[in-house]
Amino acid sequence: MSGRRGSGRAGAGGFALPAGGAEAGARTEAAATAAPIGLALLALQEHGGERRRDVAARHRAGALLAELDGLQRELLAGGADLERLRRLAALQQGEAAEDPGLQEALEAIQLRARIELARRGWEESVADS
Known part of the structure; x- marks a missing residue:
């Protein structure tokens, strides 16, 4: 006996997909895509004493x-809103933070x-029109 427990039978390589295979994979992929944004949010939250x-x-x-x-959600639904792109471009302008980590x-x-x-x-010309 190999000492393994459980009533399920794994494939030849010992790997078995969980129930809902494709859906679970899509959820995992979505979580992996959100990870960099989550890290950025954590970096934003960990800085305390704030100046103007x-x-x-x-x-x-x-x-x-x-x-x-929002752009990511729109693209998954089939398109991107021009106003959202304008807002993204406008948000590029602003003062630098004093805190180097921020x-x-x-x-x-x-x-x-x-x-x-x-x-x-x-392009900038698109933003101005």
């Missing part, structure tokens, strides 16, 4: 994350927003 510039930077970072999340998180979020805008061919 840090409060503004934290607010802008949160707004960027919300817009990126500034680093903000820059990472802004980079992600710029990538999403570039993927959709967003």
Whole structure:
């Protein structure tokens, strides 16, 4: 006897898919996609003593994350709202944070927003029209 417990039988490699295979995989993929945003939120939350510039930077970072999340949902549904892209572009402007950790998180979020805008061919001339 091999010492294994359980009544189920695994495949040749000892691996068995849980019930709901494809759905469970989709949920796992969605969770993995959300992980970087979750890390950015944690970075934003762990900074305490806030100055005016840090409060503004934290607010802008949160707004960027919300817009990126909305964009992701829209893309999964089949399209992207032009107004959302305009808001993402507008949120690129603002003061830097005083806290270096917060500034680093903000820059990472802004980079992600710029990538999403570039993927959709967003240019400054589009933003002005």
